[in-house]
Amino acid sequence: MSTQTKPKKHLSFTALRKSFSVVLSAIPDTRHKNKSTYSQHDIVMSAFACMYFQDPSLLAFQKRLENKLQSSNLKTLFDVKAIPKDTQLREVLDGISTENFSDVFSNMFEQLRCPQYTYARLMAANTTAQRK
Known part of the structure; x- marks a missing residue:
């Protein structure tokens, strides 16, 4: 008996990234606007990408x-x-308090x-365990 669950759009990578971006936009940028080359969003998302790809x-x-494909x-x-x-x-990252990111984790x-997602995950884990 196969239990297939439809992927939840609100749990997709894109949806979670957008949720993260919303929280980032609420973090005050204390830098001087005229002296800022990169947006705070680009800086924090670049750091997140580094962690996401588990780069040491x-x-x-x-x-x-610097490779064009990776940049893309x-x-x-x-x-x-x-x-x-x-x-x-x-x-920039050193200047942002970690408390500003608490909403990301809460969201x-x-x-x-x-509950539906939790149930689906439990069923999938149970099915995988039974196959072993």
């Missing part, structure tokens, strides 16, 4: 992005308009807490 080194990640992936998947350099990324947790 920020510098290696930046070098890989970052722009397409993470909606990054301009890819910041390593130093700008670190400086994602609420989406995952949906």
